[in-house]
Amino acid sequence: MTDATSDLFTLPKAELHLHIEGTLEPELAFELADRNRIRLPYESVDQLASRYSFTDLQSFLDLYYATMTVLRTEDDFAELTRRYLRRATAQGVRHAEIFFDPQAHVSRGVPFEAVVDGIGAALAEAARDQDVSGGLILCFLRDRPVVEAEQILTTALARVDTLIGVGLDSAEVGYPPSLFADVFGRARAAGLHAVAHAGEEGPASYIGEALDLLEAERIDHGIRAVEDPALVGRLAHEETALTVCPLSNVRLRAVPDLTAHPLRSLMDAGVRVTVNSDDPAYFGGYIGDNFVAVQDALELTDLDMMRIAQNSVESAFAPLDRKVALLHEIDGWAARAGVPLT
Numbered sequence: 235m236t237d238a239t240s241d242l243f244t245l246p247k248a249e250l251h252l253h254i255e256g257t258l259e260p261e262l263a264f265e266l267a268d269r270n271r272i273r274l275p276y277e278s279v280d281q282l283a284s285r286y287s288f289t290d291l292q293s294f295l296d297l298y299y300a301t302m303t304v305l306r307t308e309d310d311f312a313e314l315t316r317r318y319l320r321r322a323t324a325q326g327v328r329h330a331e332i333f334f335d336p337q338a339h340v341s342r343g344v345p346f347e348a349v350v351d352g353i354g355a356a357l358a359e360a361a362r363d364q365d366v367s368g369g370l371i372l373c374f375l376r377d378r379p380v381v382e383a384e385q386i387l388t389t390a391l392a393r394v395d396t397l398i399g400v401g402l403d404s405a406e407v408g409y410p411p412s413l414f415a416d417v418f419g420r421a422r423a424a425g426l427h428a429v430a431h432a433g434e435e436g437p438a439s440y441i442g443e444a445l446d447l448l449e450a451e452r453i454d455h456g457i458r459a460v461e462d463p464a465l466v467g468r469l470a471h472e473e474t475a476l477t478v479c480p481l482s483n484v485r486l487r488a489v490p491d492l493t494a495h496p497l498r499s500l501m502d503a504g505v506r507v508t509v510n511s512d513d514p515a516y517f518g519g520y521i522g523d524n525f526v527a528v529q530d531a532l533e534l535t536d537l538d539m540m541r542i543a544q545n546s547v548e549s550a551f552a553p554l555d556r557k558v559a560l561l562h563e564i565d566g567w568a569a570r571a572g573v574p575l576t
């Protein structure tokens with residue numbers, strides 16, 4: 235049991251690891267399939283949902299890429315993002331840095347502009363109506379040829395104003411960060427932030443490569459760092475944030491169950507850990523659900539959860555005044571909840 239008494243859905247937080255295509259709920263997938271006259275190979279929403287059982291990252295990616303083919307127009311991307319932001323704000327998200335996989339769309343004939351303009355329109359609406367801030371992070375697909383990443387970056391740099399950063403995702407093992415050193419160098423030279431998935435299924439050495447060769451400012455997942463104590467020391471010393479996704483790690487069997495999740499030992503070692511949802515439509519919960527599940531499984535205190543929320547804001551690529559305002563909101567939450575600050 236924990237001493238949890240607070241409502242973690244109302245704890246203000248930033249979401250730093252969220253693939254917008256991974257927010258495609260089965261209901262919307264069917265709506266968009268109808269609208270775009272695409273036939274999904276499932277009879278019903280329930281039949282599609284029943285396929286959400288995975289043995290590893292690749293088994294998930296196969297379904298993820300197949301289902302996202304229903305996304306075709308700017309409006310589709312806007313509606314997807316609107317629905318995500320509605321759910322996320324109901325679970326306390328005040329700032330969202332959203333990943334997207336343009337190669338998976340452009341390769342099907344969807345223009346890059348339709349993707350960024352659709353997601354961007356929904357983000358702008360939410361900024362106006364719900365006081366949620368955020369931005370877009372373009373992810374390169376590491377299991378596709380490097381030249382394709384170079385090409386999508388060239389396309390993206392014509393609309394660099396729509397982006398805050400670049401990332402690296404998809405199948406990890408066998409696709410080390412070193413392959414993308416030049417692409418990331420170009421992106422950083424254009425003023426973009428850099429993050430990378432590393433140490434989800436892949437070895438801890440990929441985390442060091444992402445830091446040294448990609449100059450990644452945050453590591454997405456990074457949980458296999460626990461296998462290398464020197465690396466854990468480095469992450470703590472350099473205050474590198476890990477964007478951890480606990481429910482994802484269980485569903486993709488990167489950890490056997492939540493009680494065995496390394497989040498707590500990483501935190502205890504001084505690593506700046508954040509909690510995020512990854513692909514919430516597929517993994518059984520949005521960000522607040524992840525907060526509740528880890529608090530329960532790892533017996534974290536309300537103060538621990540508050541620190542995780544503070545880490546998310548401190549590690550965000552948001553303007554300083556926005557971060558200060560959100561840190562004040564977290565203090566207000568703690569005061570209302572009576573969280574002891576020691």
Ligand SMILES: Nc1ncnc2[nH]cnc12
Pocket residue numbers: 253256291298403404405431434482512513
């Ligand atoms: N968990 C994950 N790891 C790597 N690539 C992804 N793309 C979407 N979700 C992902």
Ligand SMILES: [Zn+2]
Pocket residue numbers: 251252253403431454512
């Ligand atoms: Zn991810």
